[in-house]
Amino acid sequence: MSGLDWGVLIGTIAFIVLYGVWKTRKTQQMSAYLRADNTERWWMMGLSIMATQASAITFLSTPGQAFDDGMRFIQFYFGLPLAMVVLSITAIPIYYRLKVFTAYEYLESRFDLKTRSLAALLFLLQRGLSTGITIYAPAIILTAILGWNLTATILFIGVVVTFYTVVGGTKAVSQTQRLQMAVMLGGMLAAAIVVVRLLPANVGFPEAMAVAGTSGKLNLVDLSFDPNDRYNLWSGLIGGFFLALSYFGTDQSQVGRYLGGETIAQSRLGLLMNGLVKVPMQFLILLVGVLVFVFYQFYAPPLYFNQQQASNVLASEAAPAWRDLEISSQQIFQEKKAATLALVEAYQTENKPGEEQAAHRMQQAEAKRKEIRQEAQLLVKTYNQGTDLKDTDYVFLTFVTQQLPRGLVGLLLAVVLCAAMGSTASAFNSLASTTVVDVYKRSLRPNASDGHYVRASRWFTVGWGAVSIFFALFASQLENLIQAVNILGSLFYGTILGIFIAAFYFKRLRGNAVFWAAVLTQIIIFLLYQYTSIAYLWYNLIGTILVVSLGFLLQPLLRKPA
Missing domain, CATH: 1.20.1730.10 (Sodium/glucose cotransporter)
Incomplete structure (x- = not known):
């Protein structure tokens, strides 16, 4: 910050x-x-x-x-x-x-x-x-x-x-x-x-x-x-x-x-x-x-939004597996980004068949991303005292910071x-x-x-x-x-x-x-x-x-x- x-x-x-205290200081x-x-x-x-x-x-x-x-x-x-x-x-x-x-x-x-x-x-x-x-x-x-x-x-x-x-x-x-x-x-x-x-x-x-x-x-x-x-x-x-x-x-x-x-x-x-x-x-x-x-969809997200828990995995013997997942996640992201840009172009030109084709590619990429995420979540659970936390609670503040x-x-x-x-x-x-x-x-x-x-x-x-x-x-x-x-x-x-x-x-x-x-x-x-x-x-x-x-x-x- x-x-x-x-x-x-x-x-x-x-x-x-201070405003609240000053306005109510005489309440008895x-x-x-x-x-x-x-x-x-x-x-x-x-x-x-x-x-x-x-x-x-x-x-x-x-x-x-x-x-x-x-x-x-x-x-x-x-x-x-x-x-x-x-x-x-x-x-x-x-x-x-x-x-x-x-x-x-x-x-x-x-x-x-x-x-x-x-x-x-x-x-x-x-x-x-x-x-x-x-x-x-x-x-x-x-x-x-x-x-x-x-x-x-x-x-x-x-x-x-x-x-x-x-x-x-x-x-x-x-x-x-x-x-x-x-x-x-x-x-x-x-x-x-x-x-x-x-x-x-x-x-x-x-x-x-x-x-x-x-x-x-x-x-x-x-x-x-x-x-x-x-x-x-x-x-x-x-x-x-x-x-x-x-x-x-x-x-x-x-x-x-x-x-x-x-x-x-x-x-x-x-x-x-x-x-x-x-x-x-x-x-x-x-x-x-x-x-x-x-x-x-246009800018690469982290593999896991709770960076503190991700760091615990990286500090363990599972670090190589985590890095492999990050590489795979980036590859899938590039596929999905290309499909998303194609969807935007089809939407702007009112190309309905193009929209459907791009949507299908996006869904395929999303399915692959979820598989990678599931593997990452399993590692997080294993190397964070068995705690399985939903990292979606960390999405907004990660974006903000x-x-x-x-x-x-x-x-x-x-x-x-x-x-x-x-x-x-x-x-x-x-x-x-x-x-x-x-x-x-x-x-x-x-x-x-x-x-x-x-x-x-x-x-x-x-x-x-x-x-x-x-x-x-x-x-x-x-x-x-x-x-x-x-x-x-x-x-x-x-x-x-x-x-x-x-x-x-x-x-x-x-x-x-x-x-x-x-x-x-x-x-x-x-x-x-x-x-x-x-x-x-x-x-x-x-x-x-x-x-x-x-x-x-x-x-x-x-x-x-x-």
Whole structure:
């Protein structure tokens, strides 16, 4: 990295953190600390909601997902806009009427304390673990590509976020996330423009899309119904709808963002803004990944994008075999490049037979490239302690550091760190508020002063920050990073959503039945994950249906609690 890149990176992060601390330095009341004193405007909440969901994994792993698998991941978000409408109509009025600090407070008034505590516990478990991944993911990738120290990077992200979240609470999170979101969107838009400008002189955006389409990367919609397929229209609309309903309606990291709205209308507009903007934003991020794929059709990519792991192979007795694979990979690349240039020429001259012939040559070259890649991945797994990591998580940052001009590298790295900080800050704040409101205040110290609970919130923020940092230091990757977080969420969100659905819409159900239905459902979901191949998005629907159905079955069998 150049001095200019370091200046852009450090200056951007420092300004955002100091601005957030300065704007919220006098926050002392519990209402202000946990609910922003109900002063947030709709656009501020919309940006904060988006920044909470858009972790560093979004900007590192999603372009790699598109590079490897095309645009079909966009279907994951198709159910989100509908979920925002449903939550605006149903959940927000209830939360505002009860003036709750967390979503789980409502469950005690509707059911009982143990049901409230169970939902809060499931949230704390899921969010505490996933926050460790949101810290670990950018840290390990930055370490592998830039040579930064892994422990130091994890500590930097975790400690800085803990600091400004402790100082200002929800207000600090919202203030910083506005700036972070601006940096993230601006950086990705700049990356998309620069990638197109780096393509050969005779290749513009239309030609790039033609190459991407021929390579099967513009697979936006898949109409086939397959419960084992993670990304198709039906899993996105149905499974994605229930995941979004649970995440935005019951996860305190999101509920806490819109509970601070000035009015119900402001909070509704904030959620609807997220529903309208989120899908185009993800489309842009995926498009950047597709454009990077097109770039590497004209310029030779590395055999393996995780250079740290490749270096481990080169330092072993397998080095000659690795170099042979690199030579073979370069030869295949030249074949594919020639076929791609022929495709571009045929596209520009509207030569359909020429396009088909070039496409066939590209597919043959791609099949050979995949065979070489499989051999390389086997060597990586053998000489990296048996770890089989998907190097597509490293594609985008490799491109950024090797191909982008000075200054823009620092900006894109700032995008990654801003995303990590924004989502982590929301998680710390929500973990602390849930612990204080649903556990500490409710069951341990019910009659303490407002100032005491603010101090307790600050200490619990520090505690959860330490737990997440500890988990990040010992975490290991699960498949593609963006999928790892979504899988972890889907294991718990269906059960939590089922509890809330029962509370909102099934007035005959009582707390005892719902509590045990939720316990059984969570066990069943774990068993399904362990022993079946059902795509994880469906766990959200299955969990929701199970909680409600088992609740009705169990209610006649259980006596009402005393």
